[in-house]
Amino acid sequence: MDIVIIGSGNVASVLGRKFKTGGHRILQVVSRNASAASKLAYEWDTESTNYISLINKNAEVYIIAVADDAIGDIASELAIPAKKIVAHTAAAVSKDILRKVSSHYGVFYPLQSLRKEMTLLPDIPIFFDGNDEKTTKTLEQLAHSIAREKVLRADDDSRLKLHVAAVIVSNFTNHLYSLAEEYCRKEGLDFKQLLPLIEETALRIKDISPQQAQTGPAIRHDKETLEKHLQLLKNYPQLKNIYLLLTESIQQNK
Ligand SMILES: NC(=O)c1ccc[n+]([C@@H]2O[C@H](COP(=O)([O-])OP(=O)(O)OC[C@H]3O[C@@H](n4cnc5c(N)ncnc54)[C@H](OP(=O)(O)O)[C@@H]3O)[C@@H](O)[C@H]2O)c1
Numbered sequence: 001m002d003i004v005i006i007g008s009g010n011v012a013s014v015l016g017r018k019f020k021t022g023g024h025r026i027l028q029v030v031s032r033n034a035s036a037a038s039k040l041a042y043e044w045d046t047e048s049t050n051y052i053s054l055i056n057k058n059a060e061v062y063i064i065a066v067a068d069d070a071i072g073d074i075a076s077e078l079a080i081p082a083k084k085i086v087a088h089t090a091a092a093v094s095k096d097i098l099r100k101v102s103s104h105y106g107v108f109y110p111l112q113s114l115r116k117e118m119t120l121l122p123d124i125p126i127f128f129d130g131n132d133e134k135t136t137k138t139l140e141q142l143a144h145s146i147a148r149e150k151v152l153r154a155d156d157d158s159r160l161k162l163h164v165a166a167v168i169v170s171n172f173t174n175h176l177y178s179l180a181e182e183y184c185r186k187e188g189l190d191f192k193q194l195l196p197l198i199e200e201t202a203l204r205i206k207d208i209s210p211q212q213a214q215t216g217p218a219i220r221h222d223k224e225t226l227e228k229h230l231q232l233l234k235n236y237p238q239l240k241n242i243y244l245l246l247t248e249s250i251q252q253n254k
Contacts, residue, residue: 107139
């Protein structure tokens with residue numbers, strides 16, 4: 001397919017690479033960030049612009065990969081022929097935000113944590129939706145070309161619900177890593193020594209449910225150990241609060 005990508009951040013970069021690998025042609029990168037757009041255009045041997053009014057009108061699909069709060073503004077400025085397919089990449093934004101842009105609109109949501117620096121591209125499940133059959137079919141086809149079997153249709157409600165779960169398992173977990181890394185640094189420990197544990201904990205839940213997989217002092221109600229940990233954390237009030245909250249949650253979730 002011939003595709004125009006609007007945006008030049010994490011999702012624009014990774015989806016663009018996936019599209020190229022999937023054999024699609026990127027006609028143009030459109031972004032207010034002229035230097036990021038021209039860097040991507042160079043990588044994909046295509047053109048770029050930072051003027052949305054100069055958008056290429058010949059693509060089959062227009063992918064809007066900008067910050068959630070900017071999708072509405074982009075939609076109000078975007079002038080493409082009415083029959084073109086336009087989709088944004090946000091889980092938490094309704095597809096209807098694009099209803100005035102074209103008669104064919106939808107969503108192309110990659111359920112993965114994406115960073116523009118990625119060159120080794122991970123598996124990216126795609127959750128798509130469209131306002132009509134043509135849009136839905138085309139976005140599904142595009143999704144299959146980059147994600148093979150991990151492609152599912154998801155309406156606005158299910159995407160939003162999925163997003164909450166995604167934030168918990170990915171962003172919150174990563175925040176805990178970040179706090180633990182800072183704690184390790186201050187205590188003269190090497191955070192990297194925890195990597196085998198992190199890997200094992202993540203891999204285990206492929207086979208058993210996270211609830212079954214839970215170990216540690218909280219689930220065992222090892223009161224003395226819990227006390228010692230809290231004592232050690234008295235100089236880390238933020239971490240101590242989270243420790244208490246999660247300990248209580250683990251003990252309630254039996
Ligand atoms: N990253 C992920 O893991 C992920 C996964 C799934 C879905 N998504 C969704 O994909 C979308 C893009 O996320 P991202 O991670 O790629 O974000 P990002 O890396 O922060 O990039 C955002 C892009 O939007 C542009 N932008 C921001 N505000 C703008 C405005 N007011 N007007 C015009 N352009 C604006 C930015 O331009 P500047 O460079 O000039 O700021 C940049 O090109 C979001 O809807 C997000 O919810 C993200």
